[in-house]
Amino acid sequence: MDYDILILGGGIIGCAVAYELSKYNFNIALIERDYDIADDISFVNTSIVYDGSETSDDIMAGLEYIGNYIMEETCEKFNVPFKKIGALRVVNDDNGVKKLEEMYERAKRRGINGVYLIDDNDAYDIEPNIKHNIKKGLYSENIGIVAPYDLAIAYAEVAADNGAIFRLEEEVLNIQSLTKGFRVTTNRNKFTCKVVINTIPHEIYIRENGKVEDKELKGEGSKFKNMSYLLVDDNYKNKFNKIVIETFDKDTFVLSTPTTTTGSLIGIKSTERTSLSDNLEYANQLLEDLEKSNINNLFRESYNKDSMLIDESEIDKGYIRVTGTHYGKITIAPAIAKMLCDTIANNLNCTLKKNFIDKRREVYKFRELSKKEANEIIALDKRYGKIICVCNNISEGEIVDCIRRPLGARTVEGIKRRTGSGFGNCHGSYCYDKIVNILARELDKKVTEIVDDSKNSKIISSRIKEFDDV
Numbered sequence: 001m002d003y004d005i006l007i008l009g010g011g012i013i014g015c016a017v018a019y020e021l022s023k024y025n026f027n028i029a030l031i032e033r034d035y036d037i038a039d040d041i042s043f044v045n046t047s048i049v050y051d052g053s054e055t056s057d058d059i060m061a062g063l064e065y066i067g068n069y070i071m072e073e074t075c076e077k078f079n080v081p082f083k084k085i086g087a088l089r090v091v092n093d094d095n096g097v098k099k100l101e102e103m104y105e106r107a108k109r110r111g112i113n114g115v116y117l118i119d120d121n122d123a124y125d126i127e128p129n130i131k132h133n134i135k136k137g138l139y140s141e142n143i144g145i146v147a148p149y150d151l152a153i154a155y156a157e158v159a160a161d162n163g164a165i166f167r168l169e170e171e172v173l174n175i176q177s178l179t180k181g182f183r184v185t186t187n188r189n190k191f192t193c194k195v196v197i198n199t200i201p202h203e204i205y206i207r208e209n210g211k212v213e214d215k216e217l218k219g220e221g222s223k224f225k226n227m228s229y230l231l232v233d234d235n236y237k238n239k240f241n242k243i244v245i246e247t248f249d250k251d252t253f254v255l256s257t258p259t260t261t262t263g264s265l266i267g268i269k270s271t272e273r274t275s276l277s278d279n280l281e282y283a284n285q286l287l288e289d290l291e292k293s294n295i296n297n298l299f300r301e302s303y304n305k306d307s308m309l310i311d312e313s314e315i316d317k318g319y320i321r322v323t324g325t326h327y328g329k330i331t332i333a334p335a336i337a338k339m340l341c342d343t344i345a346n347n348l349n350c351t352l353k354k355n356f357i358d359k360r361r362e363v364y365k366f367r368e369l370s371k372k373e374a375n376e377i378i379a380l381d382k383r384y385g386k387i388i389c390v391c392n393n394i395s396e397g398e399i400v401d402c403i404r405r406p407l408g409a410r411t412v413e414g415i416k417r418r419t420g421s422g423f424g425n426c427h428g429s430y431c432y433d434k435i436v437n438i439l440a441r442e443l444d445k446k447v448t449e450i451v452d453d454s455k456n457s458k459i460i461s462s463r464i465k466e467f468d469d470v
């Protein structure tokens, strides 16, 4: 067999699974079709780590609760931004009050501590900037925010340092069941393995009877992009410190959350496609004086509500499938990974690695260092003293480091996501070409070979002939 275990798909779930499995004496590889892992984590991600109190689905609640607990420990260990800031859910009518009371009872029944049903005055004490028009609130001190891409990269880096192989730019075409194990065919190779963990959204498993199912779970919201997000400037004076959600009816709510860096994100869920003015109108039912000038950007995304499917029905053969779309998929990723890994380790009777290193190589974030610390690092490597992204204060040292690390960035988007460069007010107009040049130099490529995020996204198409001798 080429591998004991093949993980298909390098999203946050695939990376978390690779990390958990790399603790054991398995020979594992992860196959991802893109240039980078976790490429599908949306740039506009509310990044909320739920606690199992908001969902009516008991299985999802259990996964969220465990995921929340593991996430806190993992982020602390790998130095990934995670803030347990608490979430306040508010309503302004009797129907809403009834729903909050049900949620509270459910949380109590599930044994989730730290959830409180509160009156309007307590809600204003927790978040003084909320508009004073609410009837009741439900406050959970367990809910927080995380930097999801950083978490996925951290999982993958530690897994790679502990021997997991990452096969990027390799697309899985099909999975075939053999008498013993599986054959996984990609656009480049054929591999055999004992166990397949498939996190790819489309079914590509050919069963012994030759049947291929090609279904993808789609949420009710995936019919059209019915969630709008407003990226709010850090200078907006009435911003909230907590995550605040105001529910108007079963299909409409406004959500405000601080980001792990600067500014905040406001999400508006409705059944109709809303314009910027509609969104501001909704948002101003919760916030005070939010204006067009406070908005840096507007995005639309699908809102996915359906459950995850963790299909272990063929575990005895060695096939597990994790699929589905869910608004809390980041939250539940650590719980799913742990659960799958425990099952597989038991089934294959495997032992833990004695030399497993549960540590991520240090990342220096220049903008978070004191002057003294920054000077010490610049003395060691002068590239940390050269600022490439002036909006977010990101140095050449950080960019070079993120290229040279295990699973280093190979695209401009990979650098932006890992370092935060290009996300400032100038939207990359100052640093973009500098990043392209650094990538070309570090990867020993021509600038014309550098891509934005995928094969078909070359940035510079060709040299101008007249300059060939220059």
Ligand SMILES: Cc1cc2nc3c(=O)[nH]c(=O)nc-3n(C[C@H](O)[C@H](O)[C@H](O)COP(=O)(O)OP(=O)(O)OC[C@H]3O[C@@H](n4cnc5c(N)ncnc54)[C@H](O)[C@@H]3O)c2cc1C
Residues within 6 Å of the ligand: 008, 009, 010, 011, 012, 013, 014, 031, 032, 033, 034, 037, 038, 039, 040, 041, 042, 044, 045, 046, 047, 048, 049, 050, 148, 170, 171, 172, 173, 199, 200, 201, 202, 301, 302, 325, 326, 327, 328, 329, 330, 331, 332
């Ligand atoms: C706007 C928005 C806000 C969100 N907010 C939150 C939040 O607040 N809290 C929360 O917990 N979650 C949130 N989520 C959910 C979360 O970000 C995503 O659902 C999650 O990142 C998806 O991760 P995944 O690993 O399951 O799936 P994916 O990222 O879809 O992973 C699948 C991977 O498989 C790869 N792949 C596909 N086909 C093939 C193939 N044939 N061969 C090889 N590789 C293949 C893909 O390239 C991809 O990398 C939000 C999502 C969105 C869109």
